Amino acid sequence: MTKFQQYCRDSLSLYLKVMNRIGEAAGEWFIPLAARFTFVAVLAGYYWASAMTKLEGVFTPTIGAYYQILPSITQAAEYDTDAISLFFAPIVLLGSWAEFILPALLLVGLFTRGAALAMAGFVIVQSLTDIWGHGAEAATIGAWFDRTSDSLILDQRLLWVFVLAVIVVKGAGRLSLDNFLNLDRKR
Numbered sequence: 001m002t003k004f005q006q007y008c009r010d011s012l013s014l015y016l017k018v019m020n021r022i023g024e025a026a027g028e029w030f031i032p033l034a035a036r037f038t039f040v041a042v043l044a045g046y047y048w049a050s051a052m053t054k055l056e057g058v059f060t061p062t063i064g065a066y067y068q069i070l071p072s073i074t075q076a077a078e079y080d081t082d083a084i085s086l087f088f089a090p091i092v093l094l095g096s097w098a099e100f101i102l103p104a105l106l107l108v109g110l111f112t113r114g115a116a117l118a119m120a121g122f123v124i125v126q127s128l129t130d131i132w133g134h135g136a137e138a139a140t141i142g143a144w145f146d147r148t149s150d151s152l153i154l155d156q157r158l159l160w161v162f163v164l165a166v167i168v169v170k171g172a173g174r175l176s177l178d179n180f181l182n183l184d185r186k187r
Contacts, residue, residue, distance in 0.1 A: 032173030035166040036106055039119075043160060044103040051099035054092075061092045069095045071133040098122055106167070109176020112184065116167035123164070127157050 001009075054065035063081055066074040069092050070084075077083035102122065105115035130136045130153055142151020149155050171184040178184035 054096040109172035112172035120164040
């Protein structure tokens with residue numbers, strides 16, 4: 001074996017030891033906690049601020065809520081909530097509440113896997129509503145596998161859904177109500 005081959009083998013061995021130690025130190029607690037922290041630090045305030053624009057009271061959605069969630073129906077009703085079918089009121093109300101409740105559940109780590117799954121579904125529906133309901137422009141929609149990473153819908157929201165998928169798969173982690181209440185155990 002040449003000196004260069006030995007150097008490469010030793011370097012690879014050192015690299016593997018360091019990376020394995022990092023993985024061992026992180027254990028099972030780091031990834032779920034980091035994913036929850038990332039979601040809450042980046043998106044909880046965004047969703048709570050959005051929800052605040054949608055409710056006049058606990059059971060009273062604003063016209064803005066109808067427009068954000070059901071844009072074409074709201075426009076067809078000429079922005080008159082009385083002209084919108086009562087069928088849509090629970091949809092708007094539940095969508096508005098979801099922006100409060102789901103991030104709060106993720107923050108404290110309660111029913112975390114379900115909350116993350118529901119939040120991922122919410123992000124997908126939100127994205128489809130933005131694209132087709134609000135007619136988002138191509139630059140806002142973006143494209144995957146291009147040279148830019150700043151589109152508001154496809155690029156950013158894929159990252160959001162990925163973080164939520166990590167939580168669905170890994171659970172809430174040790175620092176959570178799920179762990180405290182023993183709700184996240186494997187059966």
